[in-house]
Amino acid sequence: MENDYKVKVENVTKEYELFKTQSEKLRSFFSLSKKPVPHFWSLMGITLTIQPGETMGLIGVNGSGKSTISNIISGIIPQTTGYVDVRGETSIVAIHAGLRSNLTGRENIRLKSLMQGLTNEEIDELMPDIIAFADIGDFVDQPVKSYSSGMRSRLGFAIAVHINPDILIIDEALSVGDDTFYQKCVDKITEFKAEGKTIIFVSHSLKQIEMLCDRVAWINYGELKMVGDTKEVTSQYREFTQWFKKLSKKEKHKFESERKSIQKNFSIQNYQKKVTEQEQAANPEAKDIPAKVHKRFYGSVISEKMSVWNQLLTWAVLIVVVFFCLVNVSGHSLEHVIDNPVSIVHPSHTLHLPGTE
Ligand SMILES: Nc1ncnc2c1ncn2[C@@H]1O[C@H](COP(=O)(O)OP(=O)(O)OP(=O)(O)O)[C@@H](O)[C@H]1O
Numbered sequence: 551m552e553n554d555y556k557v558k559v560e561n562v563t564k565e566y567e568l569f570k571t572q573s574e575k576l577r578s579f580f581s582l583s584k585k586p587v588p589h590f591w592s593l594m595g596i597t598l599t600i601q602p603g604e605t606m607g608l609i610g611v612n613g614s615g616k617s618t619i620s621n622i623i624s625g626i627i628p629q630t631t632g633y634v635d636v637r638g639e640t641s642i643v644a645i646h647a648g649l650r651s652n653l654t655g656r657e658n659i660r661l662k663s664l665m666q667g668l669t670n671e672e673i674d675e676l677m678p679d680i681i682a683f684a685d686i687g688d689f690v691d692q693p694v695k696s697y698s699s700g701m702r703s704r705l706g707f708a709i710a711v712h713i714n715p716d717i718l719i720i721d722e723a724l725s726v727g728d729d730t731f732y733q734k735c736v737d738k739i740t741e742f743k744a745e746g747k748t749i750i751f752v753s754h755s756l757k758q759i760e761m762l763c764d765r766v767a768w769i770n771y772g773e774l775k776m777v778g779d780t781k782e783v784t785s786q787y788r789e790f791t792q793w794f795k796k797l798s799k800k801e802k803h804k805f806e807s808e809r810k811s812i813q814k815n816f817s818i819q820n821y822q823k824k825v826t827e828q829e830q831a832a833n834p835e836a837k838d839i840p841a842k843v844h845k846r847f848y849g850s851v852i853s854e855k856m857s858v859w860n861q862l863l864t865w866a867v868l869i870v871v872v873f874f875c876l877v878n879v880s881g882h883s884l885e886h887v888i889d890n891p892v893s894i895v896h897p898s899h900t901l902h903l904p905g906t907e
Pocket residue numbers: 566567568590592610611612613614615616617618619
């Protein structure tokens with residue numbers, strides 16, 4: 551059914567600005583810098599629907615955008631353009647996301663559970679089960695920064711499956727655990743599937759994908775190359791990877807740099823125009839397609855740059871704060887400074903250092 555979905559992403563893109571320093575990033579945020587910054591489009595228009603109870607696999611070579619789309623769906627990062635509708639609570643298990651390094655395992659369990667809306671009493675009840683599932687011994691009271699990647703994954707997985715999310719997103723988290731833990735996770739995922747939960751499963755292991763997924767989406771250098779039946783998509787992907795492996799080092803490099811160059815030079819305006827034209831061709835009667843496409847592209851996105859109004863407001867607040875600080879330091883009353891503005895730079899009292907007149 552068209553409307554009976556758990557996750558829907560339409561024409562989703564993600565642009566990164568490749569700043570060299572933090573100050574360059576800050577200057578750009580306040581639109582203070584005119585220096586052009588190289589751009590990279592990690593996603594160039596992904597459209598995907600995931601049904602309730604479905605386990606959707608995400609495959610693709612390194613850097614193709616699997617984690618980016620998973621993070622957008624789980625709300626960790628915003629999309630640059632496009633429509634994202636997620637119906638339910640998500641919980642993501644990823645090697646590099648979700649855990650605070652300076653907090654202990656136990657503190658992370660509490661924090662993540664609180665963020666998921668659980669009460670302290672519910673967390674106290676769940677804590678022993680989560681700790682038992684993670685099976686990381688005394689490390690549970692150590693800061694997460696001291697954990698190995700396998701231990702992080704164990705803890706992340708244990709938390710994610712116990713807080714009972716509607717949508718479980720597993721991003722490469724099974725690849726770092728040992729065999730026993732891997733089996734435990736597979737059993738838990740199978741249990742989740744049997745309960746009718748929705749799962750997004752990112753993996754480089756086609757064996758895992760084939761064992762667990764109902765459908766698979768192949769993300770290829772920021773684009774959705776193929777989506778469909780697990781066997782069909784994995785077989786096409788295998789063909790591609792076998793073809794790629796046979797290339798010489800130079801050919802591989804050429805292929806990858808051509809793809810990356812497309813991602814650097816992607817134009818969101820041209821993409822929007824293309825989508826509009828395609829939809830107009832499919833439905834020539836409809837008059838409002840450009841407006842609908844525009845709304846889908848920009849209707850639910852948060853700008854990562856400050857708008858002109860916000861910039862003006864920020865400057866106004868800053869000026870007022872500085873003014874009041876100066877009035878305070880000058881020692882004059884506000885009325886006095888308003889009547890006599892120059893007095894703001896002539897303090898009402900002079901500091902005398904000890905031993906001086
Ligand atoms: N914060 C960022 N700033 C700049 N570029 C980024 C950032 N995060 C991701 N990228 C780029 O976006 C592209 C997609 O990254 P992503 O991590 O989504 O790929 P992936 O398919 O999950 O890769 P892998 O299989 O290696 O985990 C990569 O080229 C990556 O370098």
